Amino acid sequence: MNENKYLELLKEKFETPEAIYTELINLEAIQNLPKGTELYLSDVHGADRAFDHILRTGAGNLREKINNFFGEEWSTEEMDWFNLFISYPTEAMKNSYHSQPKDKEWSMQMIRNLIDFMQFCAVKYTRSKLRKALPKEYIYVIEELLYTDLSQNEKDLYYKNILHRLISLGQAEEFMIKLCQVIQRLVIDHLHLVGDIFDRASGEKVVMEKLMAHHSVDIQWGNHDLLWMGAMYGSKANLITMLRIAARYGYLFELEKTYGLNLRPLFLFAEERYGIHPNFEPKVVEPTNTFQEESEELLTKVHQALAVIQFKLEGQIIKRRPDFDMDERLLLDKINFDEETIEIDNKQFQLNGFPVQQFYKEDPYKLCPEEEHVVNTLLESFQQSEKLVRYIDFLLKKGSMYLVYNGQLLYHGCIPLTEQGELDSFSFEGEQLKGRKMLDKFEEYIRNAASSKQETEDYATDLLWYSWTGKKSPLFGRDRMTTFERYYIEDDEISQENRNPYFKLRDNEEIMLNILKEFDLEYEDAKVINGHTPVKAKKGELPVKANGRLIVIDGGMSAAYQKSTGIAGYSLINNSYGFQIVTHQPFESIDALFEKQRDETSLKQIIDGKLDRKLIKDTTIGESLQEQIDDLQALLHYLKRKK
Structure with missing residues (x-):
C-alpha cells in the first residue's frame, strides 16, 4: 500500500507516459556523462586571499584546460595571459599585455575565445545545468553564441552582429567578466572543504x-x-x-x-x-x-x-x-x-x-x-x-x-x-x-x-x-x-603534546584499509582524505601516505604555518581520470601575478596513474540518479497494471 501511495504521488508529477519516457532518457543520458571535477581544500584558517585565488584558478585546473584546448595554437605566454584574464578579468582589463590595444577587434576576438573555451569546459554538463550557471542578464546572448553553427555563412554574420552590438552598447567589458565567472564555475564542479575555515587570520x-x-x-x-x-x-x-x-x-x-x-x-x-x-x-x-x-x-x-x-x-x-x-x-x-x-x-x-x-x-x-x-x-x-x-x-x-x-x-x-x-x-x-x-x-x-x-x-x-x-x-x-x-x-x-597513535600509524596501508572498511569502503581505489596536521614538505614529508590510501591536504595555507611547512598548502583535484595533488606557493598579490604575467600554481602529482574514465553513473550522484530511474520504471509498471 505504501509503495502504491508513493507511485500515485509520483504520477502527479509525470502526467503522461511520454513525460516518464522523456525523464528516463534524460537521466540515463546524464549518467553517461564524464564525472565532474572535484576540488578538495582544508585548513584555510582565514587565509581569504589564498582561498579566493585557488577558487578563481581551479587550483591550476583552469591553466591545464587552457593548454588542452589552445596548446597547439598558442604560445605559453599567450596561455598564461588567458589564464590570468579568466581568473582576474577586472584587473586584466586594466593591465597592458605586450602593449596590445583593447579595441573593438580585440574585444570581439577575446569574446570568441572565451565562448569557444566555455564550450570546451562545458562538455561534462547537460545544457540545462549549463544554463543554471549563466548570468540571468546574458542568458539569451550567451546561448546564441554557444550554439550558433559558424560553418554557415549567414550564421557567421549573425554571430558577428551580436558581438558588434554588445560592443556598441558598451557591454563588452561586463560581458567578458561574466563569461570568465561562468568558466571559473565550470572548471570545478564540486568543492569539498575538509575542515578549519576559522582562526589564525581575520579573513x-x-x-x-x-x-x-x-x-x-x-x-x-x-x-x-x-x-x-x-x-x-x-x-x-x-x-x-x-x-x-x-x-x-x-x-x-x-x-x-x-x-x-x-x-x-x-x-x-x-x-x-x-x-x-x-x-x-x-x-x-x-x-x-x-x-x-x-x-x-x-x-x-x-x-x-x-x-x-x-x-x-x-x-x-x-x-x-x-x-x-x-x-x-x-x-x-x-x-x-x-x-x-x-x-x-x-x-x-x-x-x-x-x-x-x-x-x-x-x-x-x-x-x-x-x-x-x-x-x-x-x-x-x-x-x-x-x-x-x-x-x-x-x-x-x-x-x-x-x-x-x-x-x-x-x-x-x-x-x-x-x-x-x-x-x-x-x-x-x-x-x-x-x-x-x-x-x-x-x-x-x-x-x-x-x-x-x-x-x-x-x-x-x-x-x-x-x-x-x-x-x-x-x-x-x-x-x-x-x-x-x-x-x-x-x-x-x-x-609537548603527544599525538594520537593514528598519526604514527597512518602510513600503514593495512591500518588505513581497516578504517576504510569501518565505513564500508572496500573498493580498490578507495581513499581517506584528511586535513588538520600541516605536512612539513620542506623536511621531505609527503602528503600521499599508506601506498596511496591516505592523502593529507593540509600544507599550510595560513601564513602562521608556512615557516614549518615551506609551502602554502595542498589542494587535491579529482577529475574523471583520477586524483592529482597540487602544491601551492604563498600568494603574494594580484599585482605580483600580473607583473610575472603568469600564475605558478601548476605543479601537479598524478596519484592514480592512468585509470579508466569515470562516468557520473559511477559516482554518489549517479547512485541517486539510478534510484530515480528505478522509481520511474516502477511507475511505468504500475501504470500498466492499472490499465
Missing part, C-alpha cells in the same frame, strides 16, 4: 561568503570550526578560547568591527586588571593585521584576561564531566599561589608572571563577578550577531563530522586508535562507541546543542568544547592542549 568572513555563494559545496567540520559553532551554541569556554586566539594573532579588533561584538566590558576589565607580559604580545602573521602601539598594549592585556577566564571555564567543565577523563588538566588547583609554583607530572615548576591576584585561592576555577559579566556580555553579543548566525547556520546545514562521497572517506582530524592500531572508544554518558559510531554520536550531540543553544552547561554543549581539546576527540587528536604551560612555564619539554 574568515570572506571565505564564508564565498562558500555560501558557491554552487556546490560540502564541509567536514574541523576543530576550529567547532570552536566557533560551540560559541554560537552556548559554550562559554569555546567563545573565550576563540577570542583568545584572535587576540594572540592580532585580529580581535577586526572581529569586533565585522560582527558588531560588544568587547568594551572586556577591554575595560583587562585595562584595569592586567599589565604587560611578553608572552602575551600579539603575533602578527598576516600583513593586514597591523595596529598602533597602544592597541598592541591593549591586546596584550586582553589576551591575558581571556586566557585566565578560559582556564577557569575549562576547569569547570572537567570537574562536572568526569567521564571526559581529563582530571590531569585541572592545573589551577595544583598551584602554590604563595610561591607561584605548580606541580605537573610530579615535578615543580616556577610560574612566569602568573597573575595570582586574579584567582580565589579556595576555588581557583570560580569566575569573579566582573569576569561573569564579561563572559555573559560576550556570549549574548556573539549569539545575536546576524552575520555569525548566518555563517554558523550554513556550517550546520552543509557540514558533518565526515563524508563518504564517490567512494572516498573525508574527515578533518583522525579516527582515534590505540597503540596497537585498534579503533579506540569514547564514553558518551556511559555509552562506549568507536570508529564510525563514535563520529556519528559526536555529530548527533553537536546537532542537539544547535537546537538548544540557550543551554550553556548541558552535556551536548560541553562536548563541543571536548571536541576542541579532548584526548579522544577525532578533531583534536592529541593527549592534551598545553596552552597554560606555553604561557607560564619556561620549559619546552612540559609543553
Whole structure:
C-alpha cells in the first residue's frame, strides 16, 4: 500500500507516459556523462586571499584546460595571459599585455575565445545545468553564441552582429567578466572543504561568503570550526578560547568591527586588571593585521584576561564531566599561589608572571563577578550577531563530522586508535562507541546543542568544547592542549603534546584499509582524505601516505604555518581520470601575478596513474540518479497494471 501511495504521488508529477519516457532518457543520458571535477581544500584558517585565488584558478585546473584546448595554437605566454584574464578579468582589463590595444577587434576576438573555451569546459554538463550557471542578464546572448553553427555563412554574420552590438552598447567589458565567472564555475564542479575555515587570520568572513555563494559545496567540520559553532551554541569556554586566539594573532579588533561584538566590558576589565607580559604580545602573521602601539598594549592585556577566564571555564567543565577523563588538566588547583609554583607530572615548576591576584585561592576555577559579566556580555553579543548566525547556520546545514562521497572517506582530524592500531572508544554518558559510531554520536550531540543553544552547561554543549581539546576527540587528536604551560612555564619539554597513535600509524596501508572498511569502503581505489596536521614538505614529508590510501591536504595555507611547512598548502583535484595533488606557493598579490604575467600554481602529482574514465553513473550522484530511474520504471509498471 505504501509503495502504491508513493507511485500515485509520483504520477502527479509525470502526467503522461511520454513525460516518464522523456525523464528516463534524460537521466540515463546524464549518467553517461564524464564525472565532474572535484576540488578538495582544508585548513584555510582565514587565509581569504589564498582561498579566493585557488577558487578563481581551479587550483591550476583552469591553466591545464587552457593548454588542452589552445596548446597547439598558442604560445605559453599567450596561455598564461588567458589564464590570468579568466581568473582576474577586472584587473586584466586594466593591465597592458605586450602593449596590445583593447579595441573593438580585440574585444570581439577575446569574446570568441572565451565562448569557444566555455564550450570546451562545458562538455561534462547537460545544457540545462549549463544554463543554471549563466548570468540571468546574458542568458539569451550567451546561448546564441554557444550554439550558433559558424560553418554557415549567414550564421557567421549573425554571430558577428551580436558581438558588434554588445560592443556598441558598451557591454563588452561586463560581458567578458561574466563569461570568465561562468568558466571559473565550470572548471570545478564540486568543492569539498575538509575542515578549519576559522582562526589564525581575520579573513574568515570572506571565505564564508564565498562558500555560501558557491554552487556546490560540502564541509567536514574541523576543530576550529567547532570552536566557533560551540560559541554560537552556548559554550562559554569555546567563545573565550576563540577570542583568545584572535587576540594572540592580532585580529580581535577586526572581529569586533565585522560582527558588531560588544568587547568594551572586556577591554575595560583587562585595562584595569592586567599589565604587560611578553608572552602575551600579539603575533602578527598576516600583513593586514597591523595596529598602533597602544592597541598592541591593549591586546596584550586582553589576551591575558581571556586566557585566565578560559582556564577557569575549562576547569569547570572537567570537574562536572568526569567521564571526559581529563582530571590531569585541572592545573589551577595544583598551584602554590604563595610561591607561584605548580606541580605537573610530579615535578615543580616556577610560574612566569602568573597573575595570582586574579584567582580565589579556595576555588581557583570560580569566575569573579566582573569576569561573569564579561563572559555573559560576550556570549549574548556573539549569539545575536546576524552575520555569525548566518555563517554558523550554513556550517550546520552543509557540514558533518565526515563524508563518504564517490567512494572516498573525508574527515578533518583522525579516527582515534590505540597503540596497537585498534579503533579506540569514547564514553558518551556511559555509552562506549568507536570508529564510525563514535563520529556519528559526536555529530548527533553537536546537532542537539544547535537546537538548544540557550543551554550553556548541558552535556551536548560541553562536548563541543571536548571536541576542541579532548584526548579522544577525532578533531583534536592529541593527549592534551598545553596552552597554560606555553604561557607560564619556561620549559619546552612540559609543553609537548603527544599525538594520537593514528598519526604514527597512518602510513600503514593495512591500518588505513581497516578504517576504510569501518565505513564500508572496500573498493580498490578507495581513499581517506584528511586535513588538520600541516605536512612539513620542506623536511621531505609527503602528503600521499599508506601506498596511496591516505592523502593529507593540509600544507599550510595560513601564513602562521608556512615557516614549518615551506609551502602554502595542498589542494587535491579529482577529475574523471583520477586524483592529482597540487602544491601551492604563498600568494603574494594580484599585482605580483600580473607583473610575472603568469600564475605558478601548476605543479601537479598524478596519484592514480592512468585509470579508466569515470562516468557520473559511477559516482554518489549517479547512485541517486539510478534510484530515480528505478522509481520511474516502477511507475511505468504500475501504470500498466492499472490499465
